[in-house]
Amino acid sequence: MKDYYDILGVDRDATQDEIKKRFRKLARETHPDANPDDPTAESRFRDVAEAYEVLSDTQKRARFDRGEEFGADLFSNFGGLDEILSQFFGGAGGFGFGRAAAPSHRGQDMAVAMDLDLAEAAFGVSREVSFRAPASCSVCSGSGAAEGHTPIPCGTCGGHGQVQTTRNTFLGSMMTVTECPTCRGRGSIVEEPCPNCAGEGRTNEQVELTVEIPPGVDDGTRLRLTGRGGAGAYGSPPGDLYVQVKLLPDPRFERVGSDLHHLVHLGVAEATLGTIVRVPLIEGDDVDVDIPPGTQPGTVFRIGRKGVPHLRRRGRGDLLVNVDVAIPDSLSAEQEDALRTYAELRGEQPLPPRKRRKRR
Ligand SMILES: [Zn+2]
Ligand SMILES: [Zn+2]
DSSP, X not given: OOOHHHHHTOOTTOOHHHHHHHHHHHHHXXXXXXXTTOTTHHHHHXXXXXXXXXXXXXXXXXXXXXXXXXXXXXXXXXOOHHHHHHHHHOSTTTTTSOOOSOGGGSOOOEEEEEEEOHHHHHHOEEEEEXXXXXXXXXXXXXXXXXXXXXXXXXXXXXXXXXXXEEEEETTEEEEXXXXXXXXXXXXXXOSSBOTTTTTSSEEEEEEEEEEEEOTTOOTTOEEEETTXXXXXXXXXXXXXXXXXXXXXXXXXXXXXXXXXXXXXXXXXXXXXXXXXXXXXXXXXXXXXXXXXXXXXXXXXXXXXXXXXXXTTSSOBOOEEXXXXXXXXXXXXXXXXXXHHHHHHHHXXXXXXXXXXXXXX
16 A cells, blocks of 8 residues: 655655645645656656645545545546646646757757867867758748738637647546647747748748857867757747867877877987977977986876867866887997997997998
């Protein structure tokens, strides 16, 4: 047997006021309209309504307290859930959840791909995009009505675009809200449809749009521009536009998140004795980096805040200068002599000179 106190989450000595408050809260939370993606919402909602129906009625509550079973018969003369609900939520279908207009008429989501170079992705850019999509009809401005006519409110649904139907369940009557069959959810009727769009209020057009790319986007970033997709039919809301970012490779940098890596190749003498290297920045300038004597291959020098700005938050990544020491793979006779002298002084034991091949 169901424990109605448990379902409502109230004590057994709860006052009518507490029960009413608790029901109001739970009914809102579990109402199927508020949980369109949750298939269990309706049964939870029914339990809550059933618990309230019993506990809010002092006679039924007393019977329940005595341990009497409540079967379907309890609800056969049930005044109707909708009545209880309208008492709480102001009736007429909406329940205060503001159900959107018929989703079938919402405009299409559109997607465009955008190639950006590293600096554009880092600092943001304003780009023109062009794509074919349903757009608001230029003749009727989206109203769907022919010139000289205006849409009139639908009589069936009173302009709401939705109608309320009541269906009987074992609990009593349950109310559902569906798209108005007369106006197909649009809330108004066009007597003389616009000849350009056949009354839909939209036509396929080449849409030109300026898109502001924020700083910090990366390869694969998908930006959503709410309401910039295809126009909806019959005045329904437009879809969204998705911009898919593709980052063009930059030979100077490898990007890892917000950090940039730049590789420098030092000669043996430079790494050994120290040097100064010019390192490019995405801003466009170069910067001098001091390489101290005795720098080992694989050493990384970090230049703070010269990487890519973070997407939609403050700060930016670092620029990491990775040191590679290039070992010569061929030497002139003079260079080899110098290196052999060096090896001797260091006590190194390189292979003896081979017979000199003719250099090309
Ligand atoms: Zn039109
Ligand atoms: Zn209607």
